[in-house]
Amino acid sequence: MRKLFALLGMLVLVLPVLFGATKAANVTDLHWVTRNDAPIPFVRMVFSLSSPVHATASISSSGTSTTLLLKNATIAGAPTSIVMDDGIAKSATLSQSGPDTVVKIETPRAIDVEDLKVFTLKKDTVNNKPYRMVVDIQKKGVTPRDNYYGKKPAAPVAEKVPAKAAEVKATPKEVSKAETKPTPKTAEKIVAKPAKPAPKTESKQPVALPVVSEKPIPQVVNYRTTGGISGKIIVLDPGHGGSDPGAIGPTGLQEKQVTLPVAEYLKSILEAKGAKVILTRTTDVDVYGPHASGVDELQARVNVANGNQADAFMSIHINSFSNPNVGGIATYYFDGSDQSKKLASSVQGQIAEHSGFNGDRGIQPGNLYVLRHSLMPSILVELGFISNPTEEGHLKESSTQKDFANELAKGLELYFGG
Ligand SMILES: [Zn+2]
DSSP, rough: HHHHHHHHHEEEEEEEEOOOSSEEOOOOOOOOHHHHOSSEEEEEEEEEESSOEEEEEEEEEESSEEEEEETTEEEESSSSSEEEETTTTTEEEEEEEETTTEEEOSSSSSGGGGGEEEEEEBBBBBTTTOOEEEEEEEOOOOOSSSSSSSSSOOOOOOOTOOOHHHOOOOOOOOOOSSOOOSEEEEEEEHOOOOSSSSGGGGGOOOOOBBBBSSOOOOOOOOOSSSSSSSEEEEEEEEOBTTTTTBBBBBOBBBBHHHHHHHHHHHHHHHHHOEEEEEOSSSSSSSSOOTTHHHHHHHHHHHHHHHHHHHHHEEEEEEOOOSSSSOOOOOEEEOOTHHHHHHHHEEEEEEEEETTTTTOOEEEEEOBBHHHHHSOOOOOOOEETTTSSSSHHHHHHSHHHHHHHHHHHHHHHHTTTTT
16 A cells, blocks of 8 residues: 555556446456557557446656556456566556555556556447456557558658648658657646546547558469459458457447448348358457457458458448548558459449548558458458548448448449449
8 A cells, every 4th residue: 555655646647537436346357469550559458347447547757657546446367467568568567455456557668648548348248248448558759650551651740730731641651750749738638537438538549450561472363353243252341340349439439330330231232233242240249359469350351251262352441540630531452453453443433422521532552461461352441530520420320331331332343344
């Protein structure tokens, strides 16, 4: 207890994160993963809880020690010490302090409140997941990437130019070595509002697919590109799912909640046109398994396409960015595949001007795992920005989801010469 008080004496930032919990909780498990799929890499820690907890997060004045206090919570099954990522968050230790659990996280560099996000996930009875508290710690000293699908990530533009200019399509640029501060620190930012729903804190954390730098292995496959859509095998990949919500909008809409219904609508439209359609997932699950590494999860999706000898593969995602004004629709394809580029043009031509969205961000070569490792023409669509309040509002509507599905189907049909 004395140790805790000594620590509290050093605190510069205090961030209350959870409220309303009164009954005692058990901390039953703890997982962590390094995520390289956001503009800034981060370590994500997921604490499994028997019931919600009231917690506070604080950062020491040195900035290299972050303490979470989980009130009225008992360590019951969770490891008491874990070693994590040397470059982002080195270690975490859990200790019991009377009725409370104290979690101490050591970071190699000083962090501040903007680098720390704490939010909760409700109990998920469908997937048999407990209450969870999620702690994300961003890497220090790296320049955030905006368009992180391209071969060369673009330098951040949102904070340097007015919002309007930030909406311009990102062009590949060398990343500057300089460390950027996304926003100035203000007292206002330090104090978290108790009434806010937990996912709100994640809206600043765009989540998409990892970029992996190794070269693709060339393989020859027989896929068909002409002769109409009837009889074609099409694999649809609803982005994220299960333990991975994907990006989260300002009102809490999760990317995975949009990508699955769009894929389901699209499946039925394509089947009516005579295509054989396979989904990489049909429910709210991880394709590989909960808390799999990003690569395992993506390879599992690619395996569905390769294993079914698909003629086309389409991964469905929603974009996200720190600037809520940024919006619009884009399609990515694996650079180096003419058929993938043709498919991307055909599909983007149908979805680009979707009403209520911020316009055409074009087709872009993307060095994406799912595109590089699939053997057939493959694209990834980004149906707007969930971080844009207007677009998030539309994406919630099943009418918008159906409209997108119709447009995606039309794009596929045109590609196969329908
Ligand atoms: Zn995504």
